[in-house]
Amino acid sequence: MKVFYDRSDSQSLLFLYIFVLPVSFILTCYFYCLHRISYWKRCGVQQLQRTDIVFGDFKNGILFRTAPGFHLGEIYRTAPQDAPYVGFYIFHKPCLLLRDPEIIKQILIRDFDNFSDRHFAGPQQKDSIGMRNLFGLKNPAWKYLRSKITPTLTRGKLKQMLPLMMETTQPMMEYLKNECVNDNIKVFDAQEINYKYTADLIANVALGTKTDSFKYPDSDYSKSLMEFFHGFKRMVALVTVFFMPELVEMIGSPMLFDSTFIRKVFWSAVESREKNGFKRGDYIDSIIQLKNGEKNSTYRLEGDNLLFQSGTFFSGFESSSTTASFTLMELAKKKEYQDRAREDIKKAIDKHGWTFEAFNDMKYLDQCIAEGVRLHPSVSTIDRYTLQDYKIPDTNIIIEKGTPIYISLYGLHGDPKFFDEPEVFNPDRFSEDQKISDAYIPFGAGPRMCVGMKVGQLHVKVVLSMILSEYDVHQNPEEIYKLDSRSTFTAAANGINIEFKKFIK
16 A cells, blocks of 8 residues: 655644744744843833843943943933832842832832841852841841841940951051062052951951961962952852842752852861850850850851851952952042042041041041042942832832842942932041932941941941051053953953052151
């Protein structure tokens, strides 16, 4: 029996498989993507124009073409000027960027209960030195931990930490002195100097041990901390946990910073301190007190949970290091402000010596630091997570449960609606007779405001006062720094080169 096939049927099948099905699949994906990136329009919220069908509005940030935090500022500036908020997309995930200080206060303060969690690191947080502490922890564990950590950062505790901060400046000042000995003038990378000081400060305050990253830059500890500050893997991890935490849940801990070495140093310090009973006024003393205190099932202060609390100092001191670097850069460009800051420092030291009271008395230096962090916010993105559907007051807009909420400090702090000549460094805008705009929130706002604000400010004042009391610094105002496009935190790609000139006494 012979079977005959119709050649036209086989050609039709071939056409179906080669052309019709792939085209249908592509068109289906295309219209699905269009539907996804029209979410905010369907909700009645203004959204950006020209949204990429694959990357959404965050393409340059995801591909490290622009520093991710700065890119969020560009989204802020691209939005219509009168928009109190604007919808945007990270890939196809709908996110809301807040632009109005009143709505920001409403969400961060008055309606805090619905926005008590950060979007940072996602709902299922992996073990990490940077997540499972006050910065990233979710409620109710966050609320319990806050009640335990706040007493470890009181004025009295800061007074105990100050001698350790001052002690840590010795290797830095010795390094500057030795480098300037021949020609009296030398160009330094202020960012790298601050990173090294900060590495030693973390060791001294948070890990209970002394290090010298200036004399021994190739030590295991120094290399580990420089990897923490500069390492590409950590930078990828930061972009992920801030903007795409779902990837952390999918891939897991391998993409996060490896804290094995830090863990070893931390537990060695804790065990040694417990054995000899010695107290030195550092954070290890507080950790041991927490370890031996009353336990609570909400968040058990034991094991690696204790290590994670020292992690608060890692990111906290890193951000204050950034503030010190960029504020010094601005003062190096403006001799008038630098001289006023130096006179402020000298007056306080002459009156009180190098004491806690002296640093509290450096009011003009406070203004310089406040202006430095306005122009160069070290942690430039504030994020929240909507726990339940939320109706924006006086509107019909509903923010659905699970929607990420973002606030851009590059956007707010650079907005001429809130700051006159926002691109100009002017410490006088923070003088006592000036009203500070509600748009100025470098440490956040509400119950989740940065708990380490005071210790960070003290860190910056110690570094700047020590340097300015011995060196005149200069940088050409026309020299342009470039942000590190890989870094979610503010960092200069090629450092911050400043000329140091030793005072002849």
